[in-house]
Amino acid sequence: MTEKKGRVFSGARPTGRQHLGNYLGAIQNYVALQKEYDCVYCIVDIHALTTVETTRNLKGNTMEMALDWLAAGIDPKDSIMFVQSHVPQVMELHTMLSMVTPWGKLIELPTFKEKIKQQPKNINYGLVGYPVLMSADILLYKTDVVPVGVDQAPHIEFARETVRSFNYRYQTDVLIEPQMKITRIPKVIGTDGKQKMSKSLNNHIELASTPEETQKRVMTMKTDPQRLRRNDPGDPDVCNVYSLHKIFSGEEEVAMINSECRSAGIGCVDCKKRLAANMNVSLAGFRERRAEFARHENDVWDILHDGAARARTIAEQTMVEVRQAIGLP
Ligand code: SF4
Missing domain, CATH: 3.40.50.620 (HUPs)
Incomplete structure (x- = not known):
């Protein structure tokens, strides 16, 4: 040791x-x-x-x-x-x-x-x-x-x-x-896309949430405020969903979202669904261990x-x- x-x-x-x-x-x-x-x-x-x-x-x-x-x-x-x-x-x-x-x-x-x-x-x-x-x-x-x-x-x-x-x-x-x-x-940044994630602001995503709850929270996230319609190109650099993709998604997917967002090739709903899915995969082990501790x-x-x-x-x-x-x- x-x-x-x-x-x-x-x-x-x-x-x-x-x-x-x-x-x-x-x-x-x-x-x-x-x-x-x-x-x-x-x-x-x-x-x-x-x-x-x-x-x-x-x-x-x-x-x-x-x-x-x-x-x-x-x-x-x-x-x-x-x-x-x-x-x-x-x-x-x-x-x-x-x-x-x-x-x-x-x-x-x-x-x-x-x-x-x-x-x-x-x-x-x-x-x-x-x-x-x-x-x-x-x-x-x-x-x-x-x-x-x-x-x-x-x-x-x-x-x-x-x-x-x-x-x-x-x-x-x-x-x-x-x-x-x-x-x-x-x-x-919290789901409001503006302030630091915090329980008191209710803009947080709990680690121990169920996959369904996580998806629900992610779907409420604010995105690029200039992207009003599906066909508008977006700017991932000002979007909190993208920031979290950089943490929870693989390199290739992050690169794809970066370019597809800019060309309106991907919509925000799809983009968020992908994020929620990746978060859930990433947190699955944590949640299993937590449930086990919680039973004892x-x-x-x-x-x-x-x-x-x-x-x-x-x-x-x-x-x-x-x-x-x-x-x-
Ligand atoms: S496509 Fe994704 S990265 Fe682009 S604005 Fe929508 S949520 Fe943000």
């Missing part, structure tokens, strides 16, 4: 069933990183509490997400996959880190300003401390590398600054500065609990060092 390069940490909020955008943007990368790194993947349910109106679906959404991660290829024998709240040490580290984090810096962060616009009636303390908890997530596991898209880079920079503040304040080196692994995250949900909880036990071992060791560094009696 080749030696791994270090530890990777990444977390995602329990948003339930994952869609194509989640898969192409993050999950696929999680799976690939397992070859090179010891990976710690966390379903961050505590983070979710800062914005949710109800926790009624929290448990179910956690399970749905775990099913998608496992079916996509996260290997729980190799990687640690767990639920954030099952490792309470993260809350303790969050408190310790909050003592070295200036309040003024938190309320000036663009992500916080954005959040208060989104939920002006629920500006809670947790929302302000969100980046501190995020830093605690990363630092608790002595993470070497965090995979992020360019837009998330400031969060990792925040965590690095927090490490410097903590280590300076307590004259220690127990916390280590994580490195960023900037990942080119493809922006997957108790085993999936066992996987998550086992992951949490392994995570707690690392977390407690870090906290022993942190408490000593602070000089707590």
Whole structure:
């Protein structure tokens, strides 16, 4: 077995069933990183509490997400996959880190300003401390590398600054500065052809949908807005259906669609049917594996609990060092 390069940490909020955008943007990368790194993947349910109106679906959404991660290829024998709240040490580290984090810096962060616009009636303390908890997530596991898209880079920079503040304040080196692994995250556009694929915009296609549901969603996709009639030539470069063909269809088919669209040789209905069929072929293995895991949900909880036990071992060791560094009696 080749030696791994270090530890990777990444977390995602329990948003339930994952869609194509989640898969192409993050999950696929999680799976690939397992070859090179010891990976710690966390379903961050505590983070979710800062914005949710109800926790009624929290448990179910956690399970749905775990099913998608496992079916996509996260290997729980190799990687640690767990639920954030099952490792309470993260809350303790969050408190310790909050003592070295200036309040003024938190309320000036663009992500916080954005959040208060989104939920002006629920500006809670947790929302302000969100980046501190995020830093605690990363630092608790002595993470070497965090995979992020360019837009998330400031969060990792925040965590690095927090490490410097903590280590300076307590004259220690127990916390280590994580490195960023900037990942080119493809922006997957939703079925509306305009905005990023997202559940809240209802422009998404779930990975676990049935072939029929997938076809139905694909058939609603917006295409080249200038192509109004079947006989009008189209421009695949401005069409989201074509973008997805480039991911799910073979080279020859993609080339054929590119030229036939421009000459009105193929209609959008046919083009979409082809896309749906190719997606369904591509996702068939994933869906089979997911259904198998879903038939044994108790085993999936066992996987998550086992992951949490392994995570707690690392977390407690870090906290022993942190408490000593602070000089707590
Ligand atoms: S033929 Fe295909 S690529 Fe061309 S506009 Fe229609 S859906 Fe888009």
